[in-house]
Amino acid sequence: MQSLLVNHYIILATILFTIGVLGVLIRRNAIIVFMCIELMLNAVNLLLVTFSAMHNEAGGQVFVFFIMAVAAAEVAVGLAILVMIYRNVRSVDINRLNRIRW
Amino acid sequence: MSTPADYLPIAMMFVVASGFVLFTIFVTHLLGPRRKTEVKLEPFECGIESQENARMPFSIKYFLVAILFVLFDVEIIFMYPWAVNFKDMGMFGFVEMLIFLSLFLVGFTYIIRRGALKWE
Amino acid sequence: MTLPIFYILAMLSVFCALMVVVARKPVHSVLYLIACFFTIAGHYLMLNAQFLFAVHIIVYAGAIMVLFLFVIMLLNLNLESEPRKSVIARVAAVSTAGLLFLVLLAAVKSAEPVILDTSASGVGLVRHVGLKLYNEYMMPFEVSALLFLTAMVGAVKLGRKEATHS
Numbered sequence: 001m002q003s004l005l006v007n008h009y010i011i012l013a014t015i016l017f018t019i020g021v022l023g024v025l026i027r028r029n030a031i032i033v034f035m036c037i038e039l040m041l042n043a044v045n046l047l048l049v050t051f052s053a054m055h056n057e058a059g060g061q062v063f064v065f066f067i068m069a070v071a072a073a074e075v076a077v078g079l080a081i082l083v084m085i086y087r088n089v090r091s092v093d094i095n096r097l098n099r100i101r102w
Numbered sequence: 103m104s105t106p107a108d109y110l111p112i113a114m115m116f117v118v119a120s121g122f123v124l125f126t127i128f129v130t131h132l133l134g135p136r137r138k139t140e141v142k143l144e145p146f147e148c149g150i151e152s153q154e155n156a157r158m159p160f161s162i163k164y165f166l167v168a169i170l171f172v173l174f175d176v177e178i179i180f181m182y183p184w185a186v187n188f189k190d191m192g193m194f195g196f197v198e199m200l201i202f203l204s205l206f207l208v209g210f211t212y213i214i215r216r217g218a219l220k221w222e
Numbered sequence: 223m224t225l226p227i228f229y230i231l232a233m234l235s236v237f238c239a240l241m242v243v244v245a246r247k248p249v250h251s252v253l254y255l256i257a258c259f260f261t262i263a264g265h266y267l268m269l270n271a272q273f274l275f276a277v278h279i280i281v282y283a284g285a286i287m288v289l290f291l292f293v294i295m296l297l298n299l300n301l302e303s304e305p306r307k308s309v310i311a312r313v314a315a316v317s318t319a320g321l322l323f324l325v326l327l328a329a330v331k332s333a334e335p336v337i338l339d340t341s342a343s344g345v346g347l348v349r350h351v352g353l354k355l356y357n358e359y360m361m362p363f364e365v366s367a368l369l370f371l372t373a374m375v376g377a378v379k380l381g382r383k384e385a386t387h388s
Contacts, residue, residue, distance in 0.1 A: 004224045012232045077377055173373055187356060206370065
């Protein structure tokens with residue numbers, strides 16, 4: 001019987017990352033673009049945890065922990081900015097956000 | 103030491119719990135009588151008449167509280183591994199956490215001073 | 223034993239991730255992303271990262287995605303149908319993503335297979351991750367508090383500006 005390889009997880013993380021890139025490129029709703037960035041972060045997290053398990057080393061998991069903390073701060077400020085943009089422009093369509101001025 | 107197999111009971115519990123919910127929803131649709139009068143189809147809101155679309159826009163004040171919740175939520179999560187290792191790390195870990203928390207306290211006083219949590 | 227579980231979880235992850243991109247309504251996208259995060263949490267459990275499993279569910283599914291849902295409700299985007307990008311832009315996006323995938327896959331292909339040992343290991347337990355975090359990674363830990371301080375100030379500034387206007 002075939003056993004679970006590290007390569008399986010690398011390919012899975014690659015697929016998830018690519019889907020995130022695709023979402024960023026193809027969608028126009030800024031919130032969904034933001035969510036796809038979260039997806040990409042998670043793909044990288046999965047990879048780090050895989051290598052942490054491979055080397056039996058907790059360092060990678062600490063990194064993932066920090067990425068999660070940074071993601072939380074990033075989402076908090078990013079969504080606040082998005083809400084402000086919506087209040088001023090009445091839209092979160094990134095094609096219409098190309099001329100944000102003060 | 104623990105292996106993924108140790109979590110099998112939890113996974114089984116999830117399967118049984120969601121299976122029960124799906125089962126009951128499905129069976130009540132199958133067995134229950136169908137009376138589709140207007141009153142029956144109305145959403146139930148504890149006897150109060152329903153007002154408008156459930157997804158109506160609401161005040162931005164809730165949003166600020168939600169953002170601050172996320173930030174302090176992560177702070178608390180940082181304290182779990184610290185609490186588990188509290189005795190091993192002794193004074194060093196304590197001072198470390200004190201610096202961390204004092205920085206958060208600065209932010210907290212800022213939030214209070216700015217009246218961000220005030221609910222007029 | 224672990225390989226079938228991996229395949230099931232991986233298929234669910236990829237399916238949910240694709241639905242995030244494909245779904246028309248933003249609320250559906252958020253719900254699919256939450257489902258995707260739960261499957262990724264399942265992967266963490268398989269990789270013996272029990273602490274990260276809990277943190278992932280609490281932070282991502284419990285806090286971040288709720289915030290996303292909140293914003294979508296706040297902006298009342300559920301009825302607004304999002305206009306699509308032009309055909310050329312979409313073709314370009316898909317081909318760019320496809321090429322990126324091929325490049326990454328080509329890089330992985332030359333790697334020799336390593337068997338992943340998912341048997342008993344205490345690496346992912348709260349105790350071990352915590353020891354590493356509070357000894358070796360002490361500096362990033364303290365700096366992250368500064369980051370949160372900035373995030374708090376930024377969020378309060380951005381959130382309060384509206385109230386002073388009206």
